[in-house]
Amino acid sequence: MSATPVSIAEKVEKQHTVARSSNLRKYLPMYLSIAPFFIIYLCFGIAPVIFSLYLAFQRWDGIGQMNFIGFNNFAFALTDPIFGQAILNTFEIWIISTIPMLVLALLLAFLLNMRKRSKFAYQVAYLLPNITSTVAIALIFGSFFGDQYGLINQMLGTMHLNTIGWLTDAWPMRWAVAMITIWRWTGYNALIYMAGLQSIPSDFYEAARIDGANTWRTFYHITLPLLRPVILFTVISSTLGGMTLFTEPQILFGNNGGVGNSGLTMSLYQYWQAFASFHYGFGAAVGWIMFFILVIFTFVNWKIVQSTER
Structure with missing residues (x-):
C-alpha cells in the first residue's frame, strides 16, 4: 500500500526537525561565542534607547x-x-569649524601625498591630536584663551593690540570651540583624504603632466572630482560630530554655556537639563529632538550623494 499524504507530511516534518537540531548543535558554539556582544549591546545599547523614548x-x-x-x-x-x-x-x-577644517585637511593630504619619503612621521603627527584626551585638550586650550592670563591675550598685549574675550564674548566663545575642533579633527580627516588620494591611479597625474598641467589644474580637474565620495563622507561625519559637541564647551564655559549662554550647544543643553537640573524626562525629549535633527541632516547629505552620483 502507498503511504498516505499525512504520513508523508509527518516524515518531511520529522526530517526538518532533525536537520534543525543538527544545525543547532553544529552552530551552537559559534552562537555562544558571539552572544556576549549582543547581550551587552541589548542591555546597554538598545534597552536605554527604548527607555529614553518612554522617559521622554x-x-x-x-x-x-x-x-x-x-x-x-x-x-x-x-x-x-x-x-x-x-x-x-x-x-x-559647526559652520565656522567644518569648512576651514576640511579645506585645511584636504590641502595637507594633497601636499603629503606629493612627498616620496617620510610620510609615516607626518601621519603619526596628524593623528596624535585625535587620540589625545578631549578633556586634556580643552583644558590646555582654556589656558590659551584666558581673558587675563591667557597666552593668546598676553601675546596680543605685547604687540599693543586689543585683547579678546575668548571666554566672555559671544563670537569669540564660538571661535574658541571651533579652533579646538579644527585642531583636533584636521589631521584625522587629512588621513582619510590621504587614503582616498592613494586610491587614485597615478596614470591620471602622469597624463596631466605630459599635457603640461600645473599643480593647481591637476588638483582641480583630477583630484577633486575623483575624491568627491571621500569628501562627502567627511562632510557627513563632521556634521554628525559637530551637531553633538559637548566636552569642549563644557570644559571651557561650564554646564550653562558661559556668559549669555553663548557657548551652549545642544548636547550641553541636554546634559544641563538632565544631569545638572535632574529633569530626566525633559532631557530624554531633548535627546530625541537632537536625533531627528541628525536624521534630517543625514537625509540631506544622502540626497546630495545621490545627486552627485547621477
Whole structure:
C-alpha cells in the first residue's frame, strides 16, 4: 500500500526537525561565542534607547514617581528660547569649524601625498591630536584663551593690540570651540583624504603632466572630482560630530554655556537639563529632538550623494 499524504507530511516534518537540531548543535558554539556582544549591546545599547523614548513622555527627577505628561516635554523644548539659542550656537560653531577644517585637511593630504619619503612621521603627527584626551585638550586650550592670563591675550598685549574675550564674548566663545575642533579633527580627516588620494591611479597625474598641467589644474580637474565620495563622507561625519559637541564647551564655559549662554550647544543643553537640573524626562525629549535633527541632516547629505552620483 502507498503511504498516505499525512504520513508523508509527518516524515518531511520529522526530517526538518532533525536537520534543525543538527544545525543547532553544529552552530551552537559559534552562537555562544558571539552572544556576549549582543547581550551587552541589548542591555546597554538598545534597552536605554527604548527607555529614553518612554522617559521622554514622563516627568521624573530620577528618584520620585514618574508622571505621564504626553508631549509636554517636546512642546516646551521646541518653544524654549534657550534651546533655540543652543541650536543656533551649534550650527554656527559647526559652520565656522567644518569648512576651514576640511579645506585645511584636504590641502595637507594633497601636499603629503606629493612627498616620496617620510610620510609615516607626518601621519603619526596628524593623528596624535585625535587620540589625545578631549578633556586634556580643552583644558590646555582654556589656558590659551584666558581673558587675563591667557597666552593668546598676553601675546596680543605685547604687540599693543586689543585683547579678546575668548571666554566672555559671544563670537569669540564660538571661535574658541571651533579652533579646538579644527585642531583636533584636521589631521584625522587629512588621513582619510590621504587614503582616498592613494586610491587614485597615478596614470591620471602622469597624463596631466605630459599635457603640461600645473599643480593647481591637476588638483582641480583630477583630484577633486575623483575624491568627491571621500569628501562627502567627511562632510557627513563632521556634521554628525559637530551637531553633538559637548566636552569642549563644557570644559571651557561650564554646564550653562558661559556668559549669555553663548557657548551652549545642544548636547550641553541636554546634559544641563538632565544631569545638572535632574529633569530626566525633559532631557530624554531633548535627546530625541537632537536625533531627528541628525536624521534630517543625514537625509540631506544622502540626497546630495545621490545627486552627485547621477
